Amino acid sequence: MNRNDDILIRPVQLADVESFHGYSQVVAHERRYWGKTEPRTLAELHDWIGAAVQRGTPFLVAMDGQTLVGDAHLVVPRLEGHTHLGALGMGLLPAYRGRGLGLSLLTAVVTAGWSFGLSRIELQAYGSNTLAIALYERFGFRHEGRRRHARFLDGEYDDAVLMSLLRDEVFA
Template sequence: MTHSVVPTEERHFESLYQALDTVAREKKYLAQIQAPPWEKSLAFYRNVLAEGFPHVVAVDAGDRVVGWCDVSPVFGHSRAHIGILGIALLPEARGRGLGTQLLQAAIDRSWARGLTRIELSMRADNLNAKALYERLGFEHEGLARRASLIDGIYHDAFRMALLR
């Protein structure tokens, strides 16, 4: 199946929300275990577009979102050069190179926006993501022990960053 990586538009919001909920319910890749309420997510997506934040989606031939990558700027004068990266793909879209395409598109948009540092936090047991981030130049900056607690089990997280 053919996929495209495109800037997020309002027409993507509904399937983006569905993708978010699907990945969150896997309880492996995101901080949340289900999507926030629709109204809260819709307000977030609209703000992303209004502010021009780096946010791209991977869509299938039917324009259904199968993955996304965003870089949310950090607020505060001394940290305004930093963005926080988030990325996820639906299970059926993994292992096809879409993660690389999404990341590169979001990174390019972040640099164009003037950011000079992109940070991320990822579960330490997500070895595929770790390899992808390293391949694109992200470097380890530390380990956060017991960074998340899901279903009574603690998970460590790697902190990584990419500098321009």
């Protein structure tokens, strides 16, 4: 049974800035999953989302009615020699975790990344985020390395786990 029947995954829109701000406050203030412990300001979000919309880079949101409950996006560098890759970022509000929505978002953003012309999708997850790492492994991401004690927050160290997915391996 798909418990996400009422969740719409769609491309982000500039009109989502305020909803995204509210969502990002919750996830950032958990101080666990994202590198940022404070969300972007409304002005920063307007610029960031506006640039993604204008450039057409994969940036998806999960909507439960009018409520933004998660996102998955790929940051694509403009640096020559690096435009083939996208760095994955994603998140979900706590009440929406463990329902299969992460897999749906991941599938949608990876598909969008391949359609955008990317051949590599990479990510960094904190070692303590074992559920996300397990999701990425099941999806086919491979471990590339580990940055030991990469973060020191609230009196604890956490490693950064580096993973990637190559289009050539997926479609071999």
